[in-house]
Amino acid sequence: MNELTHFDAAGQAHMVDVGEKAVTHRVAVARGRIRMRPETFARIQAGTAHKGDVIGVARIAAIQGAKRTSDLIPLCHPVGLTRVAVDFEMKEAESAVDCIATAECLARTGVEMEALTAATVGLLTIYDMCKAIDRGMVIESVRLLEKKGGKSGHWVAPELQAGATVNNG
Numbered sequence: 001m002n003e004l005t006h007f008d009a010a011g012q013a014h015m016v017d018v019g020e021k022a023v024t025h026r027v028a029v030a031r032g033r034i035r036m037r038p039e040t041f042a043r044i045q046a047g048t049a050h051k052g053d054v055i056g057v058a059r060i061a062a063i064q065g066a067k068r069t070s071d072l073i074p075l076c077h078p079v080g081l082t083r084v085a086v087d088f089e090m091k092e093a094e095s096a097v098d099c100i101a102t103a104e105c106l107a108r109t110g111v112e113m114e115a116l117t118a119a120t121v122g123l124l125t126i127y128d129m130c131k132a133i134d135r136g137m138v139i140e141s142v143r144l145l146e147k148k149g150g151k152s153g154h155w156v157a158p159e160l161q162a163g164a165t166v167n168n169g
Contacts, residue, residue: 016109022151023106025105025148026106026110026111026149027104028102028148030116031099031100032142032143033098034127035096036136040133043130044126045090049129058099058125059088061124062084064121065117066114067081067114069113072117077107080107081104083103084101084102086122101115101116103115110150116142120139143157144157145160
């Protein structure tokens with residue numbers, strides 16, 4: 001990973017040619033967080049937000065986001081996803097909700113962008129559904145936790161490398 005692959009020899013942006021790469025099972029896990037006021041968190045947790053089941057809607061939005069990633073990221077290949085799983089962890093002490101998204105496919109290119117997009121869209125949906133009561137919510141720490149498959153193999157975020165892998169579903 002010494003070069004930026006989305007630029008050709010002349011420095012112009014291009015879509016990476018993956019035609020010669022092997023089709024492999026690929027998995028990526030991403031996580032992000034949204035912090036909010038304690039009273040906003042309480043309404044989400046209780047399911048009493050004005051717009052309804054915030055977490056349920058955010059889960060569906062996250063899955064849809066993963067499916068639409070190549071429409072949003074200009075040089076991202078369309079990927080036939082075989083699975084997208086989205087979980088939410090309620091962090092009462094921090095008045096925060098974590099979104100953990102796993103994307104899988106059998107393809108010539110990875111699904112890191114799909115997992116990252118899913119996590120981000122899930123968090124943005126929470127913001128959208130609760131902004132009427134808390135415009136100060138903060139989305140943060142969206143990042144890749146793990147990826148498997150392909151030529152570069154298995155990668156785990158450094159702080160998780162103590163022998164554990166991330167599993168979502």
